[in-house]
Amino acid sequence: MVSKSPTNPLVLAGQALFYGLFAVIIGYFSTSPDFTHIEPGRSLIKLSFSTQGEPVGECRERTPEELAKLAPNMRTARICPRERSPIKVNIALNGEPLFEGVAQPSGLSKDGASTIYKRFEVPAGEHLISVKMNDNVRIPDFNHVREEKMTLKPAQILVIDLRKDRGGIFFE
Template identity: 55%
Template sequence: MPKAVAIVGQIVLYGAFAAFIGFFATYPRYRPIPDDAALIKLSMSHLGGRECRKRTPEELENMPRNMRAPLDCPRHRSDIKLEVDLDGQPLFSTIMQPTGLSKDGVSTVYKRFQLKAGSYRLSVRMNDNLINPGYNHVKEEQITLKPAQVLVIDFNPDKGGLFFRQ
């Protein structure tokens, strides 16, 4: 008799535990963003340019023959300036600094913007070598975001630089 009571007790407890897990697996419902909103995610990693300079003939003459490289390129990378505008208004601006002890690693940024679904003019400008003035990568496009849609702003030099992925 005590063995049957133990089995029934285990069935009741396991059933209560399964119901508890089942209830909280579906309720409360998780909503990462409201139903009428969309997301723009800025996510990129990029190596900044090197700030090389050309050595003078006098410098080259004073160097050993096996070290006469015409360009002097320090190990560190340039900071990267990035600006994002939405409908002509500044949305985000930053200067990304290279990682690593010698400042020779990638510069990374991740930012998330929640906005109402609709049509916008999105403009992204980036300069990956701050020795040169202005922006050497620019992407501007009219976008239409649907509710719960995610648009990613990324950079890939093999795909032409800045691009938007929906």
Template identity: 30%
Template sequence: MGSCDFNAIKLDGLTDIQIKEKIARLLSEISDDKMPKILGLICGQSINTGKIEDELKDIPNVKTASFPCIGMIHPSFVEYGLDSGADGVFIWGCVNGDCHYREGNTWLQSRLDGKRPPILRKGVDVRRIREYWFSSIHKDKLREEINLSERELIAYEDKNPPFPPLAKGGEGGFGDKKSIFKRGVVISSIIILSMFSILFLSDMPKYPFFNKGMSLIKFTFKYSGKHRTEQRELTERETKDILMHMRRTNSPFSKIRMIGKRERLPIYVELELDNRNILSKTYYPAGLRKDIPTFAYEEFPVPPGVHHIKVKMRDSKDTNQFDYFIEKEIEVMPEKTFVMDVSPIFSEEQKIE
């Protein structure tokens, strides 16, 4: 019941369809058009339903439907009642903290407040819904609260004649055709403006160079340098006490079979452009253990035309020589970018012996 979700338990005679049919039938029995039609959804544990019928028999504009627990009420029942002609809905449940099924009243309150799904749809006028949380000893207050609800609905009608529609046609309601048209125009305008903004920004602004008429060289590489300490392959003897499936000697990958510290050496780079040194820098491996590949990225504004580039790099402990070398001529067009990715230089074929 209340300790479960509203739809967790199905009881004979209390399916969603049967409840809505009962609500429609009760409201159709109200013939008094002078007073607001009021639908009551009541917890059978908080008040004796038989006494309610006796109490309200002389109030023809009020009809009630009883539930084993108030937690069984789906917000759609409230919406359906308002859609079916009710001018107001009052909900009567157990005192907070005294639910017969633990959490029924708390969960329903959360649904009505929009804090727990399912919730009331946005078009529902919550001013036409009243909640009462009493026990059976407060049954004398039922008529008093209903009379108060009637007066509030009548006052609301005087300010908003007739009772405002819930989600259907009619001027001023949530389903007002003019309002729908206005919302459609606003949404369409936002979509069109967004599309034009995307088209504009896809080509604008143009890449900003340091100086108009200049070009740009981007120098980059990504490489895992040599290990700082010697790496050697594990032997079967060293792994004999390790479980068979955990032995690295069984791996088909040579790197996994190796043992040694994971830290890698930094990479030192010197870059010359037209016989002029423009970069001398050491790049360090990433990661807490300094074992993640080293990454470099630099930008150099240059005049357009043909340029002679020489790159020397080192990833060893010997500081007297370079391990990798590349020299080439490049042509850079005006206001264009030339990307120089030297990662392939680290392949065995381009090493300096």
């Protein structure tokens, strides 16, 4: 049995060994081993938007008879369908399909924003990026289109957004 006297060299050595081991365990796993988030020579494309699609139907003016039936404080002349269109997305990289999907409008009445977030790792370098979106069910084809040749640096993040206030499909 080891004497537990704090002056016993064996006790001191044992304690020092323990504290050293404790420090090594804390210190090592605090920063190691390294984690490779993106492989070298790869870039990241993020598709992210949160926006409302167009109403599913045309707006129209109420007739005088319809207005008369409403309470005075409810008599707005123009009426639009509440439901919004889902947003269809199609992305191609160098002519090859990268993503195809639909962002449904949120809310019980489907009148909220359509949101999407996707991330794609792609090789760094020059790419032809083609993005098409449709946010209006009344239009059969894609009503937002953007195609651009871009050079992505290693680890660069390219964000594809849909900002109607900035001209539609937006690369950043």
